[in-house]
Amino acid sequence: MNSPNTNYPSRLLEEFKASFLKDLRSYVRYPAWIIGEFVSTPLWFFFFALGVTLFAPVASSAMDVRGLSTGMAYFYFGFVFIVLFSTSVWGVGQSVRTEQESGTLEQFFLAPANRTTLILGRWARIFLTDSIIISYTTLLLYLLGGTAVSLHNPTLFFLSILLYEVSLIGFGLLMAGMTLRIKSYNSIGNIFFFGFMILTGALFPITILPKPVRYLSMLIPFTYFNDLTRYAALGTQTILPEFLEYVIAIFAAVGMLIVGFVAFNLIERDARIKGSIATS
Numbered sequence: 001m002n003s004p005n006t007n008y009p010s011r012l013l014e015e016f017k018a019s020f021l022k023d024l025r026s027y028v029r030y031p032a033w034i035i036g037e038f039v040s041t042p043l044w045f046f047f048f049a050l051g052v053t054l055f056a057p058v059a060s061s062a063m064d065v066r067g068l069s070t071g072m073a074y075f076y077f078g079f080v081f082i083v084l085f086s087t088s089v090w091g092v093g094q095s096v097r098t099e100q101e102s103g104t105l106e107q108f109f110l111a112p113a114n115r116t117t118l119i120l121g122r123w124a125r126i127f128l129t130d131s132i133i134i135s136y137t138t139l140l141l142y143l144l145g146g147t148a149v150s151l152h153n154p155t156l157f158f159l160s161i162l163l164y165e166v167s168l169i170g171f172g173l174l175m176a177g178m179t180l181r182i183k184s185y186n187s188i189g190n191i192f193f194f195g196f197m198i199l200t201g202a203l204f205p206i207t208i209l210p211k212p213v214r215y216l217s218m219l220i221p222f223t224y225f226n227d228l229t230r231y232a233a234l235g236t237q238t239i240l241p242e243f244l245e246y247v248i249a250i251f252a253a254v255g256m257l258i259v260g261f262v263a264f265n266l267i268e269r270d271a272r273i274k275g276s277i278a279t280s
Contacts, residue, residue: 012114012117015114015117015118015121016117016120016121016124017121018121019117019118019119019120019121019122019124020121020122020124020125021121022121023121023122023125023126024125024128027125027129037129037133038132038133038136041083041133041137042133042136042137042140045076045079045137046140046144048075049072049075049076049079073149073233073234074203074204074230074234075203076138076141076149077226077229077230077233077234078202078203078204078226079134079137080134080229081164081200081202081225081226081229082196082197082202082203083130083133083134084127084130084161084164084165084168085168085193085196085202085222086130086193087123087126087127087130087168087172088123088168088169088171088172088175089171089172089175089189089192089193090189090193091122091123091126091127091172092119092120092122092123092126092168092169092172092173092175092176093172093175093176093178093179093185093188093189094175094179094185094189095119095122095176115264115265115268116173116261116264116265119172119173119176119264120169123169123172127165151232151233152231152232152233152234152235153232153233153235154232155232156228156231156232157229157232157233159232160225160228160229160231160232160249161229163225163228163249163250163252163253164222164225164226164229164253166253166254166256166257167221167222167225167252167253167256167257169257169260170253170255170256170257170258170259170260170261171256171260172260173257173260173261173263173264174256174259174260174263174264175188175189175192176264177260177263177264177266177267177268178267180267180268180271181267181271196222199213199216199217199220199223200217200220200222200223200226201217201223201226201227202226206218206223206239218239221248221249221252221253221256223239224239224240224245224248224249224252225249225252225253227239227245228242228245228246228249231245
């Protein structure tokens with residue numbers, strides 16, 4: 001794999017594949033964990049969705065053209081945003097802390113492979129399982145309620161999701177780097193995770209927030225990824241003009257990917273020099 005005759009892109013692809021398969025094999029060793037994940041995630045969705053159905057205003061409970069009530073549809077896509085965001089925070093970022101606590105981080109970083117591709121292999125596995133969970137929950141929603149999820153503009157929807165995922169990879173790499181510096185990962189993860197749910201319009205429009213907080217929300221790139229995805233899925237009104245939001249989203253996605261990649265490599269190099277990679 002590391003032969004001089006192997007070109008660099010091909011080697012990175014092989015490293016990514018090996019990392020993905022390694023994490024997948026590790027994942028399937030624990031059937032109880034898999035069952036729990038596939039049961040608990042849809043359960044929390046339906047638990048909170050029940051509250052949306054029971055307590056949403058009548059106008060929000062009315063059926064729209066997509067079959068779901070307005071409130072339920074809004075909450076459903078919030079569920080999608082949160083599950084994918086957790087891939088970045090608890091998947092990519094926490095992967096370093098997991099290796100650190102298990103005492104295998106030194107071997108992880110001494111492997112003759114690019115550390116970024118090793119981390120992205122874990123992201124790919126978690127993205128795969130989360131995508132299955134989202135699909136599975138969507139199917140359950142249809143079977144239990146007889147309502148299907150359809151998209152206002154499928155092309156823009158998948159473009160928005162793609163931009164969202166690119167930004168999440170960059171953010172996850174940044175979180176992984178922060179894990180090497182700050183060992184209390186759960187505290188960091190919770191701050192970002194719950195801050196995301198409150199400030200980015202994941203579960204409710206940011207227009208209901210007080211004005212000072214709303215301005216803070218508009219400075220967070222994830223707000224626009226969420227807003228554009230809902231616009232493409234439900235035809236809702238965007239916070240800013242649609243074209244401007246896509247420009248912001250494209251620059252934010254590419255910028256976050258570059259920042260995450262550069263920050264992770266700089267922090268890793270500094271940790272190697274100081275010999276603090278494996279300290280817990």
